[in-house]
Amino acid sequence: MLSSIFVLNKCKEIVSMGSRNLALSWEIPGLYSFPLRCSSDLSTYCLFRFFGGYKLDEVNKDYIQYKQSIDLLQQKYSSLYIEICYKIIIYLISERKNKTDNRYFICDNKEQEKQYFEYLQENQNEWLLFIAYFSKNLLNYLFKNYEQAYFDSIEAQKYINSCKVHLPASQYLFYATLTLIANYKNSKFEDIKLVESINDNLTTLKLWASHCPENFQHKYDLVEAEKTRILGQHWQAEEFYEKAIQGAKKYEFLHEEALAYERASEFYLALGREEIGQFYLRNAHHCYTRWGAKAKVQQLEEEYPQYFVGVTNQGKSKGLSTTISTTGNDGTILDLNTVLKASQAISGEIKQENLLQNLMKIVIENAGAQTGFLLLNRQGKWVIEAQGTVDSNQVTVLQSIPIESVNPDNSTPILPTTIINYVARTKENIVLNDAAQEGQFTNDPYIITTQSKSILCTPLLNQGQLRGIVYLENDLTTDAFTSERVELLNILSSQAAISIENARLYEQLEDYSHTLEIKVDERTQELQEKNTTLGATLQKLKATQDQIIAQEKLASLGALTAGVAHEIKNPLNFVNNFAELAVELTEELLEEIETQKDRLDSDTIEYIEEILQDLGQNVEKINHHGKRADNIVKGMLMHSRATSGERTLTDINSLLAEYVNLAFHGMRAKDSGFSIAIETDYDDSLEKINIVPQDISRVFLNVANNACYAAYEKKKAVGQEFIPTMQVSTKNLGNQLEIRIRDNGNGIPPEVLDKIFNPFFTTKPTGQGTGLGLSISHDIIVQGHQGQLQVETEEGNYTEFIITLPQEV
Known part of the structure; x- marks a missing residue:
């Protein structure tokens, strides 16, 4: 069964196809037995025709025909439905008597309309209430009673649910959103709520447009x-x-084409672009006339009488056509597509070189000129910045040729300066149909x-x-520049002036941006250099701070050890x-007993000798451990004086070789059986470095001593087949040496690896190390x-100490 119920946001067909299906439903046998359904379909069919942009006189005939049929059915609901819709058509196709009040189009006055809506509300007919209020919304918007x-x-909106998935609801969303936008600046309404509603409705329209662009894309746009x-x-x-x-x-939505032209004309007129705004307005007038909306045509002519002089009484409505060319056959008609494309091409360029090229081509092509020049004012003088000819796509730009220049081939002026100076002074057009024979510039040297x-x-x-001057010339014929072409050029010149000014500002902005970029780069370089200097200074400060801290620490330790030395x-x-x-006394006493043993019995002598022997052993242990304690105190004193020397330039290879050799002989002195193989690899490219030689030598001696001790202890444990070995090397790393x-x-x-640099930590047996050597080093x-x-x-295999020193401190 065919129905007027269409879910338009899922429909892929255009409105006009739906309207034809609805009309057919009236003729299907059997449906006439459902009078309410059939009459509703007829009303909706007429709405389809209206919203489909059909000529209003045709829609009016449909309404008259189907209204009579519906009246025969004696269905009150259907009669009211088609009557409301019919009144929209009647209002649009009739000349308005009351030119100021559109609020009561359903009834003749406020009281009658009030009673009408009360009746609908009493009968709880939400569909008709929605259609009635939407019709008022639509007409009041069209006639700017916003x-x-x-x-x-x-x-x-209160009754939208009654037809949420039907045609009127989608049309309502379109006109309601336009109404919200029209009231955006109205102080009676809250802008925030309006914006929220506008954005929500736009989201819905966009969704519908994605499913059915034929019906909704232009509405969304x-x-x-x-x-x-x-905004x-x-x-x-x-x-x-x-x-x-x-x-x-x-898609032939004639009424919405007219509305789009009208709103665009208001937009351009508000920007001061009067020529383009006028043409859009005249095209809106033309579309409304074709649609048959006499009331709307009348309203435009009353609102903009200055733009429709001579149009109202012509007897036929030519308006603006988008397909008629500027051949001069009709002085009131121009090619709007040409105007729009040319204007967009000009406004779409922001770089001066591209703008001048496009502008010169468009002007020559549309004005019917052979040659053209674009003049700009540079530092108070007019110069040629673009020149071209009709038979060449090449346009010469940005050469800044003074207008007073002379052609070197024939010594003639390149332009009529009297005309250019006149236009620059008066800001008026100059059109000469035969420059050599008529007009006030016949004596110009160029023209002669x-x-x-x-x-x-x-x-x-x-x-x-x-902002500039356009000079065009055609030497093939007289009267080349018709009024239509002059009018077209006037329209384009407004956009050209704006674009030239924008390009000039853009060029200034680019120059400023480039200058600023250079300054920023320079400043950045300065800051980087300063940062590098500050970084180096900071490193030096940190090193100095570390030295101060170390010195303070050693000073504190020195004070402690000084006290220890004094007290212990x-x-x-x-x-x-x-x-x-x-x-010594024990030895003397033993000697004395030896001389007196004849006077003492043997048991007494033996007892005294045992006591003296034990006493001697105890005294020897006291002496041994006392000396060990003395060595610990000496080590602490050495630790506190670790960096007391002055820096001098020192040959690191020689210093290292000397103290490695000293460590070897020191170990040999303690143990005659000590032996170790020493392998050396000194880098001869090393130069002298600034160090404290007494301190660095102590480091070399400590590390070499530990190496000798560790290798020799392993030999004792493994046996004679093991060969103790110490490898010593130096290497130049550029800024550092190793x-x-x-x-x-x-x-x-x-x-224990993390503890080896802690003071007093040692892995050697008790009595063989103080644990201060690596800490001091x-x-x-x-x-x-540093x-x-x-x-x-x-x-079980090896230990290697790696010392890295800066070449320059």
Whole structure:
């Protein structure tokens, strides 16, 4: 069964196809037995025709025919439905008697309309209430009663659910959204709520347009154009207006094409682009006339009488055609497509070179000129910045040739300066149909020499300011520049002036941006250099700070050890001295007993000798441990004086070789059986570096001693087949030098590796090390010389100490 119920946001067919299906439903046998259904279909069919943009006189005939049929059915609901819709048509096709009040189109006055709506509400007929309020919303919007249209749309919204998936609902969304935008600046309404509603409706329209672009794309584009207009986004608005016009035209929605033209004309007129605005307005007038909306045509002529002089009484409505060319056959008609494309091509360029090329080509092509020149004012003088000819696509730009220049081939002026100066002074057009024979410029040297025929010189004005001059010439014929072409050029000149000014500002902005970029780069370079300097200074400050901290630490430790030396060393001296004295006394006592043993019995002598022997052993242990304590105190004193020397230029290879050799002989002195193989690899490219030689030598001696000790201890454990080896090398790393001392001993266990640089930590047996050697070495290298002291080890195989020192401190 065919029905008027269409879910349009899912429909892929255009409105006109739906209307034909509805008309057929009236003729299907059997459907007539459902009078309410059939009459509803007829009313909806007429609405389809109306919203499909059909000529209003045709829709009117349909309404008259089907209204009579519906009246025969005696269905009150259907009669009211088609009557409301019919009154929209009657209102549009009739000349308005009351030119100021459109609020009561359903009834003759306010009281009658009030009773009408009360009747609908009493009968709870939400569909008819929606149709009635929507009809009022539509007409009040079309005739610019925007505030009343807003209130009507609010009332219609209350009953939208009655036809949410039917044709009127989708049309309501379109006109209600336009109504919201029209009231955006109305202080009675809250802008925030309006914007929210507009955005929500746009989202819905966009969704519908994606499913059925034939019906909804141009509607979406027009609403988007109006939105961007109120937001001041002019370029976007121009694009959306053009899309809306072309979309409505393509799918023959004549009434919405007219509406799009009308809103676009208001947009351009508000921007001061009067020529383009006038042409859009005349095309809207033309479309409304073709549609048959006499009331709307009348309203436009009353609102803009200055633009429709001579149009109202012509007897036929020519208006503006988008397909008639400017051949001069009809002086009131121009090719709007040409105007739009040319205007868009000009406005679409922002770079001056491209703009001048496009502008010159468009002007020559559309004005019917052979040659053309574009003149700009540079530092108070008019110069040629673009020149071209009709038979060449090449346009010469940005050569800044003064207009007073002479052609070097024949010594004639290149332009009539009297005409150009006149236009520059008066800001008026100059059109000469036969320049050599008539007009006030016949004595110009250029015209005398060239015997010029048709000349057109026009100013490019923007807000009253002269931005440039276009000079055109045609020497093939007289009267080349018709009034239509002059009018077309006037329209384009307004856009050209704006674009030239925009290009000039853009060029200035680019120059400023480039200058600013150079300054930023220079400043950035300066800051980077300063940052580098500050970074180096900071590193020096940190190194100095570390040295100060180390010195303070050592000073504190020195103070401590000085106290220890004062408090402990003196008693130790007494202990050691008296222990040695006690040994001597014990030996003397034994000697005395030997001389007196004849006087003592043998048991007494044996007992005394045992006591003296034990006493001697105890005294020897006291003396031994006293000396060990004395060595610990001496080590602490050495730690506190680690960086007390002055820096001097030192040959690191020689210093290293000397103290490695000293470590070897020191070990040999303690144990005559000690032996170790020493492998060296010194880098001869190393230069002398600034160090404290006493401190660095102490580091070399400590590390070499540890290497000798570790390798020799492994030999004791493994046996004679093991060969203790120490590898010593130096290497030039550029800004740094590297010293490596490696032994093939047992390595360092992982669990103690992190502790080896702690003071008083040692892995040697008790009495063989103080645990201060590596701690002192670490402070000397890291804090005293800003270097690094690292260790690589493998338990059971080797240990290698890596010392890194800066070449320049």
